[in-house]
Amino acid sequence: xxxxxxxxxxxxxxxxxxxxxxxxxxxxxxxxxxxxxxxxxxxxxxxxxxxxxxxxxxxxxxxxxxxxxxxxxxxxxxxxxxxxxxxxxxxxxxxxxxxxxxxxxxxxxxxxxxxxxxxxxxxxxxxxxxxxxxxxxxxxxxxxxxxxxxxxxxxxxxxxxxxxxxxxxxxxxxxxxxxxxxxxxxxxxxxxxxxxxxxxxxxxxxxxxxxxxxxxxxxxxxxxxxxxxxxxxxxxxxxxxxxxxxxxxxxxxxxxxxxxxxxxxxxxxxxxxxxxxxxxxxxx
Ligand code: NAI
Numbered sequence: 001x002x003x004x005x006x007x008x009x010x011x012x013x014x015x016x017x018x019x020x021x022x023x024x025x026x027x028x029x030x031x032x033x034x035x036x037x038x039x040x041x042x043x044x045x046x047x048x049x050x051x052x053x054x055x056x057x058x059x060x061x062x063x064x065x066x067x068x069x070x071x072x073x074x075x076x077x078x079x080x081x082x083x084x085x086x087x088x089x090x091x092x093x094x095x096x097x098x099x100x101x102x103x104x105x106x107x108x109x110x111x112x113x114x115x116x117x118x119x120x121x122x123x124x125x126x127x128x129x130x131x132x133x134x135x136x137x138x139x140x141x142x143x144x145x146x147x148x149x150x151x152x153x154x155x156x157x158x159x160x161x162x163x164x165x166x167x168x169x170x171x172x173x174x175x176x177x178x179x180x181x182x183x184x185x186x187x188x189x190x191x192x193x194x195x196x197x198x199x200x201x202x203x204x205x206x207x208x209x210x211x212x213x214x215x216x217x218x219x220x221x222x223x224x225x226x227x228x229x230x231x232x233x234x235x236x237x238x239x240x241x242x243x244x245x246x247x248x249x250x251x252x253x254x255x256x257x258x259x260x261x262x263x264x265x266x267x268x269x270x271x272x273x274x275x276x277x278x279x280x281x282x283x284x
Pocket of ligand 1: 009010011012013014015032033034038090091092093094097101118119120121141142143144235236237240275
């Protein structure tokens with residue numbers, strides 16, 4: 001199947017990046033969020049990103065305008081998905097919210113449409129079961145920041161059809177990404193490996209082993225990571241980190257995945273990292 005019209009649900013940090021790379025790949029894109037101001041925030045993020053590319057001479061002003069001309073914003077789900085060949089959902093990491101949305105999209109999207117989720121950790125099979133087309137539901141897990149990171153984990157649910165997998169793999173390459181197939185288990189591969197490390201780094205702060213700056217320095221200089229785990233956690237969003245740890249903990253029933261109480265405390269305080277101006281660090 002040749003995907004031409006594409007919809008992105010959720011215009012947050014991931015959704016806006018996915019809309020940008022989809023448009024750069026030549027697709028017509030509908031970008032939706034719940035409120036005008038939130039769609040506008042996503043749109044502004046795309047404009048800022050593209051303008052930076054123009055400044056760095058990676059793209060011309062005309063190319064930037066061309067990319068923007070293919071992105072249409074809306075707050076109406078029917079308008080977003082009504083003519084879509086494919087939808088990627090990038091809303092909050094919560095099973096009930098995603099299942100409700102997939103049920104609605106199943107009613108509104110054309111029969112041909114593939115419904116993909118950018119979930120970081122939730123079971124694709126369970127999201128697919130909220131629709132009458134589980135064979136057309138798949139995980140397409142981009143990394144943050146989407147325009148920069150090459151990896152896309154492609155996750156089949158139990159019922160996902162081969163041709164749907166092939167279509168998504170081809171589309172990922174068209175977006176200049178490298179697709180890697182993984183199976184449907186909590187956290188897939190990326191977050192099963194990454195998130196327990198971040199959680200453990202938070203434990204070292206919680207237990208007074210070291211200050212956040214020191215933890216990040218140890219990992220950066222000692223393991224050659226480009227970014228320390230606490231800086232990365234702030235970048236991902238501490239709410240998203242907590243949701244992922246909870247999914248791992250529930251999914252495997254193993255105490256090694258218990259979320260650190262300090263992570264819970266920060267999320268309860270509304271310290272969600274960069275996006276709220278405060279997490280393990282403060283942002284102006
Ligand atoms: P975010 O908080 O930046 O954005 C989520 C957006 O979804 C918000 O603008 C919110 O208003 C909107 N939203 C919530 N419910 C909605 C609904 N029912 N309909 C339409 N829009 C709705 O979150 P972020 O970081 O973009 O994460 C989105 C998804 O991507 C989550 O599933 C997350 O696990 C996943 N993800 C996140 C990564 C990260 O590093 N932050 C990396 C890879 C995946």
